[in-house]
Amino acid sequence: STPSKTSTSTIYSLNYIIAQGCLILNSDLVMCRKQAGIAIGRLCDKCDGKCPVCDSYVRPTTLVRICDECSFGNYQNKCVVCGGEGISDAFYCFECTRLEKDRDGCPKIINLGSSRTDLFCEFFNTY
Numbered sequence: 462s463t464p465s466k467t468s469t470s471t472i473y474s475l476n477y478i479i480a481q482g483c484l485i486l487n488s489d490l491v492m493c494r495k496q497a498g499i500a501i502g503r504l505c506d507k508c509d510g511k512c513p514v515c516d517s518y519v520r521p522t523t524l525v526r527i528c529d530e531c532s533f534g535n536y537q538n539k540c541v542v543c544g545g546e547g548i549s550d551a552f553y554c555f556e557c558t559r560l561e562k563d564r565d566g567c568p569k570i571i572n573l574g575s576s577r578t579d580l581f582c583e584f585f586n587t588y
Contacts, residue, residue, distance in 0.1 A: 493531055494566035500532035501525065502568065503547025505540035512554035513541045513568040521552030528567040541569045 502525030504511060510518050513525055527541060538547045553563040 490570050491572045492567070493528060493569045493571050495528040495530065497526035497567050498529045498532070500527050500529065502527045502541040502551035503538055504549050504551045505543060505545035506548050507545060508540055508542045509549050511542060511551075512557055513551055513570075514553060514557045514562050514565075517554040517556065520555035522555045523553040523558045523563045525551035525553060525563075525568060527569050531567055531569040531571075543570070 502513065504513075510521065512518075512521070525541060530536075531541075539545065540547050541551055551568075557563055
């Protein structure tokens with residue numbers, strides 16, 4: 462039997478998303494985006510293996526470089542995604558490298574995002 466029109470369009474849209482590259486799930490997070498220096502980005506054990514741009518775990522390719530401000534003082538050896546203690550080097554996935562998202566600047570997250578701050582405020586307002 463042939464698939465219905467709905468499932469076919471869904472398959473095409475999934476292929477389109479995969480062909481276009483990475484899907485950004487946390488769009489409210491703000492990245493630093495200053496010119497990257499020589500410092501290497503790190504990831505914590507919770508974020509290990511994740512692409513800092515699109516959160517993909519497949520085909521890590523290019524080493525992440527961060528700016529001097531994001532690697533100075535207390536920020537040294539911190540996770541570029543969540544700010545935890547960095548244990549491994551961060552890599553961009555193949556799709557972000559192919560789409561040249563690795564050249565957009567420093568990928569360090571500099572805010573918590575509105576969803577996380579809302580959760581934080583909601584937690585303290587309930588108690």
